[in-house]
Amino acid sequence: MASLPFARFEFLIAWRYLRARRSEGGVSVMTWISLIGIALGVMALVATLAVRAGFRAEFVDTIVGSNAHVSVSRATWVGEDGVASRAIPDAPAIAERIRQIPGVTRAAPVIRGQAMVTANDRSSVAEVYGITLSDLKAIPRIANSEQAFGDIDRFDQGMAIGIGIARDLGLKLGDRVKLIQPNGARTAFGVSPRVNAYEVVYIFSAGRWDIDRTRIYLPYAEAESFFNRERGADEIEIFVEDPERIEDYTAAIYAAAGQGALLWTWKDASSAFLNALSIEDDVMFVILSLIVLIAALNITSGLVMLVKNKGRDIGILRTMGLTEGSILRIFFLCGAFVGVIGTLAGVVLGCLLALNIDPIMSAINYWTGGGAWDPAVRGIYRLPAELRAWDVGRAVILSLGLSFVVTIFPARRAARMNPVEALRYE
Structure with a gap:
């Protein structure tokens, strides 16, 4: 059958x-x-x-939402005074050229440095970022944090601090925090440590344990003075529309940044x-x-x-x-x-x-x-x-x-x- x-x-x-x-x-x-x-x-x-x-x-x-997708820095150069530096003196102009690249959503000069943080007889070490209010509000995981306290619009009057540091130091909104920088003010007797106090106006959580325990944001002008960055910004932070395809933007960014530029993408930092x-x-x-x-x-x-x-x-x-x-x-x-x-x-x-x-x-x-x-x-x-x-x-x-x-x-x-x-x- x-x-x-x-x-x-x-x-x-x-x-x-x-x-x-x-x-x-x-x-x-x-x-x-x-x-x-x-x-x-x-x-x-x-x-x-x-x-x-x-x-x-x-x-x-958490990486692309709280860190730059591409960071532009500069190779070491020697100024007319004979001092070696890696500062970017024309950072605003370079950032403006980079903003014109299709797909780039933000490009901002940034001051970066490390400082000791002390409050309530406790201390910690923090990575301090100098940035403007408008650029801070453009960082998704910081401005739109799921655990945020305070008013980000008051950023120019104090500092924004990670929730991990705030917890470790027992801080709350309105408390004043001391930042200590060894390479501080230059005097006739040499360089003395700089100690400044700032009010905590905004506490954020980026969703990453390591970022929340180490990151602090200061207004750009204040950070420039605190870290003696008169020569220019330390780097330019760049955000793009599609971070997964960051390689498609690097050639254009190199061209806009000019000779001596060094690029570091988020994939380079996290590739391992x-x-x-x-x-x-x-x-x-x-x-x-x-x-x-x-x-x-x-x-x-x-x-x-x-x-x-x-x-x-x-x-x-x-x-x-x-x-x-x-x-x-x-x-x-x-x-x-x-x-x-x-x-x-x-x-x-x-x-x-x-x-x-x-x-x-x-x-x-x-x-x-x-x-x-x-x-x-x-x-x-x-x-x-x-x-x-x-x-x-x-x-x-x-x-x-x-x-x-x-x-x-x-x-x-x-x-x-x-x-x-x-x-x-x-």
């Missing part, structure tokens, strides 16, 4: 075989083990890929960490793929037992006219059903786990006393997840592909069974 591939009766017979009777409980148990194993493997794969994607997206967003993340993503995918493979191999065990138990049925079906192809497709469908149902269940469970990973990790962190997620180690404050169609598709293709492949051997064994031998002792 010739039939088209995957005829309706083949689906019906395959589905009936999967619902084993009580006397065939071993087959039923193996079916459930295979299904649950595939579901758990796919769930783990989907959730892990979502968490890895979310972690990278959050980490990159981003490369490590990419390698870890590939390794995690391979490891979790092995888990799915092990679960899929249980389908083979279950089908081998099913073929053995259904030897009499196979002989009867063959004598009724079913071809080897029909028998092969019937048992292939038995394994495919398990793979498809397990995969669908795993995708649903994995998506639910990924969508709720943040509260789940918060609960685990609470019960472990904060040891499950340490921002000092991870860099960011929470564990995000980002479901991407490509990642879910990869998990589905992998699971279904393995499930279909491992069913071929037992299905071919059933198809090649001799009906005479199958019915000899019946």
Whole structure:
């Protein structure tokens, strides 16, 4: 009896075989083990890929949202007075030329320096940025901080400080903080340390533990005086529309910055960490793929037992006219059903786990006393997840592909069974 591939009766017979009777409980148990194993493997794969994607997206967003996408500095040069310097004396003009480049959203001269911060009998070391109010308000993770206190419009009257420094020094809005710079005021007797006090008018969180514990913003003119930067700005911070394609802008920025310019992109600063993340993503995918493979191999065990138990049925079906192809497709469908149902269940469970990973990790962190997620180690404050169609598709293709492949051997064994031998002792 010739039939088209995957005829309706083949689906019906395959589905009936999967619902084993009580006397065939071993087959039923193996079916459930295979299904649950595939579901758990796919769930783990989907959730892990979502968490890895979310972690990278959050980490990159904290970088490009609080740091310059490109920093332009200058090679060391010697002035007419014979003093070597790396200052950019024509920084405003260079910044204006860079702003004209298509895709550049902001270019601003910046003063950078380190200083000791003291308050309430405590001290810390901070990275101090001198910047104008308008440029500070253009930095997304600073101006639009999820944890911000104070009035950023009062920036010219004091300083903006990271929430980590504020916590370490016990600061609140309105407190005055001393900044100490060893290379301070120049006097007839040499250079003496400069000590200035500033009011805390704005406290921000950039979403990065290391930034919040080390960064302070001062008004540009105040920073210029505090760090003796009369020769010019230390660098020019540049923000672009598409930070992921920063390489497309570097040639034009070089041309606008002129001879002696040095460029440092956000990818240059974080390349080692981003490369490590990419390698870890590939390794995690391979490891979790092995888990799915092990679960899929249980389908083979279950089908081998099913073929053995259904030897009499196979002989009867063959004598009724079913071809080897029909028998092969019937048992292939038995394994495919398990793979498809397990995969669908795993995708649903994995998506639910990924969508709720943040509260789940918060609960685990609470019960472990904060040891499950340490921002000092991870860099960011929470564990995000980002479901991407490509990642879910990869998990589905992998699971279904393995499930279909491992069913071929037992299905071919059933198809090649001799009906005479199958019915000899019946």
